[in-house]
Amino acid sequence: MxxxxxxxxxxxxxxxxxxxxxxxxxxxxxxxxxxxxxxxxxxxxxxxxxxxxxxxxxxxxxxxxxxRFRDPERTEDGPPIRETGRIMTAWLxxxxxxxxxxxxxxxxxxxxxxxAGGEPDIVIGITGQRWSWTISYPNGVDVTSYTGELVLPVDNRIEFEITSLDPDVIHSVWIPAFRIKKDAVPGRITQMFITPTETGSFEDDPNVRLQCAELCGLGHATMAMKVRIVEQAEFDAYLDEILAEGS
Ligand SMILES: [Cu+2]
Missing domain, CATH: 1.10.287 (Helix Hairpins)
Structure with missing residues (x-):
């Protein structure tokens, strides 16, 4: 023994x-x-x-x-063990x-x-709908997954204000390179805080994408958007660029 x-x-x-x-x-x-x-x-x-x-x-x-205790001769069940005692206690x-x-x-x-991390440096809106995303940048310009990318400034504490079109169904915001997910619920705003620490893009790695993580119907798997994390100066230039295009 x-x-x-x-x-x-x-x-x-x-x-x-x-x-x-x-x-x-x-x-x-x-x-x-x-x-x-x-x-x-x-x-x-x-x-x-x-x-x-x-x-x-x-x-x-x-x-x-x-x-060790294999016994080919014996085919019936072994005797029941009724004693609990110390082993059970230790396991618990x-x-x-x-x-x-x-x-x-x-x-x-x-x-x-x-x-922990305090006040956000920037607030970006994300709205889900079957089966696309709309990004609302702080300069008032909207970009969808059909027309553009989700561009984010590195080293900023970003607050995402997330919702879903009303009426629509529940979606979920997920960027695998950031790990965290948050539901997008019709008629409600949910928040997710992220501080990107490195630049990167979908072209470098497919995990740098915004992907719906809540089964939402036929187009669920394709409900994705390219993400690009850039330096602050490049982000400011991007905001100017989409503003000029939009106006
Ligand atoms: Cu979805």
Whole structure:
């Protein structure tokens, strides 16, 4: 019995180290071009690091028991285990502690980090409708996903005021390179704050796009718009350009 515990423990350790090496080296994320994206990715990495030993604990016991206690002669079920006791208590304590811990961090702490950042430098409107986006720039000019791009100034705290045409259906604003999503609801304005930290464009990476993330009908998959994050001077020039075109 003691030997079995040691063997299972060793298997658990080996699988855990393998799992950590895998999750810490395998970069599954699209580019992170905003302050908020870093916070989300850090939270994801922390959850993976914490989840690996829980997962490998179960897998190690299953693998070890399946080989060590295999009995080809016996075909009926084993005797029921009615005793709960210490193992059950330990399991409950550990998993509840982990769950409460991640509720606090990255839960509350990460949320507070994302929300911190003060007043926005610029407010940009986004309106969804089946199946296109309309961007309302601060100079009063509207650009749609048919006619243009969503151009954003880097290093600005941007407030997106998001809504959906009324009447229409619920859409959801999602720019994968920023990670965060926000619903666009008819008759209501929702807010999303983003601070882009790097320039980039759809041409560099398809994750730099505004994509509807709420199944909204036949054209849902195509409800996308190119995004371009540019330096402040280029952004100001862009605003002048669309104003001149519009007037
Ligand atoms: Cu949609």
């Amino acid at each position: 003691k030997r079995d515990l040691i063997n299972t423990g060793l298997l658990w350790l080996v699988l855990t180290i393998l799992g950590w090496v895998l999750v810490l080296n395998w970069n599954i994320f699209p580019p992170a071009l905003a302050r908020e994206a870093e916070i989300v990715d850090n939270a994801f990495n922390l959850l993976m690091v914490l989840a690996v030993p829980v997962f490998t604990f179960i897998v190690a016991i299953m693998i070890y028991a399946a080989f 304590v550990v998993t509840v502690t982990l769950a409460a811990g991640i509720l606090i961090n990255p839960g509350f702490v990460g949320m507070a980090e994302i929300r």
